[in-house]
Amino acid sequence: MSALYLYDDARGRAFQPFTLTRPASELMAGAEIIRARWERILETKAAGFIGASHLASFEETNAPPSVGLDDLIPAGSFIANSRFVPSIGKSVGGALRQAAGACAFHCGDEICAVKTRQDIRASELAEGTLPLAALSHGSDSCTAAGKWLNNVWDLIGTLADQLAEDIPQLASALPTSAAGNAIVLGKFAVYCEAGAEIEPYVVLDASAGPILIRRGATISSFSRIVGPSYIGENATVVSDTVRGCSIGEACKVRGEISNSVMLGYSNKGHTGFVGHSYLGRWVNLAAGTTTSNLKNTYGAVQMWTPSGMRDTKSQFLGTMFGDHVKTGIGTMLNTGTVVGAGANIFGGRVTEKYVPAFAWGDGEPYGTYDIEKFTEVAERMMARRDVELSQSGRKLLFDAFALSRG
Secondary structure (H helix, E strand, O other): OOOEEEOHHHHOOOOOOOHHHHOHHOEEEOOEEEEHHHHHHHOOOOEEEOOOHHHHOOOOOOOOOOOOOOOOOOOOOOOEEEEEEOOOOOOHHHHOOOOOOEEEEOOEEEEEEOOOOOOHHHHOOOOOOOOOOHHOOOOOOOOOOOOOOOOOHHHHHOOOOHHHHHHHHHHHOEEEEEOOEEEOOOOOEEEEEOOOOOOOOOOOEOOOOHHHHHHHHEEEEEEEEEEEEEEEOOOOOOEEEOOOOOEEOOOOEOEEEOOOOOOOOEEOOOOOOOEEOEEEEOEEEOOEEEEEEOOOOOOOOEEOOOOOOOOOOEOOOEEEEEEOOOOOOOOOOOOOOOEEOOEHHHHHEEEEOEEOOOEEEEOOOOEEEOOOHHHHHHHHHHOOOOOOHHHHHHHHHHHHHHHHOO
16 A cells, blocks of 8 residues: 655745644644644555654654654655645545556646655755656646645634535545534534534534544533534534534533634633634633634734734734743734744733744743743643653654744
């Protein structure tokens, strides 16, 4: 069976604040991690990812390791671009596998994956600047169904359509049961995986799209889930409304959240509105944390990127919270805010559009979160979910801290 490698190209490596602490392939697009999408359609586990050097120690459940510079990618391997979100239908995967002899797969004018004809040294892809087209050797290519992510905010802009596409495909492979005591509205399908707990007086509103609730998830009384929405394994929703969201594994949600992604193991445990936002892993939003997702002028939102401020051309866009971000009580964030990984912010209103990674304080000039204290806090938070901060995970955080300071 062919090996699979995920390739973060230079554009994908700029998907800040997330790619300071994880490869782009480990971001959730719609209802599934990008790497897992490729694994699903190719029916093989990923052997590794080719990303930025500071991610060499990246380690996470089910995620493959970083590929070393001197490693060889053997002939016959698939190399897939992490910015491409493949459709996950069975027919899509079957067609792609059957067409594997084509050696190149495109969507639009770009090659999204290649099947190598010879061994390739990983160092050739180390900088992220080599397009996969350079490895196709002019081979005939076949079309791959899916979407390109050209900017980090596309993860939010394409969310509703991606969820509507993903949910029926994922549900078709799951043992589903009735929605229990819930009130079900709308014409779209509602899928509850066996093992999900839905208490009385829950409303599942599928008027605008389908809903999937995974095993181990708990939906408390007086909650309203509005489709298209995905509630991941062991997630908890406590009252109020979840609308058009992808809630990752083991997340806790209370209060209103709309058109947002929670990658996994993050907490929004109190009231406060979060809209059109993306939360990395191990984020904790304190009581009253609120994001603005629409300007008073109703104009397009500007967002910080590593290359400067950009016009996103999006009317709705909230906050990008990097991994391990913490907010204080009553934190209010402007439209299009980026909060770097490991930042601990408090004091009320955040007027800056960009909060640096590992920042500490209530406004500019921010102090620096002591890395030793930061890792102690991360270790405690993770232990509460029975997850250990490994030595590799600790090194990753130290390396990310050093890069952010340097």
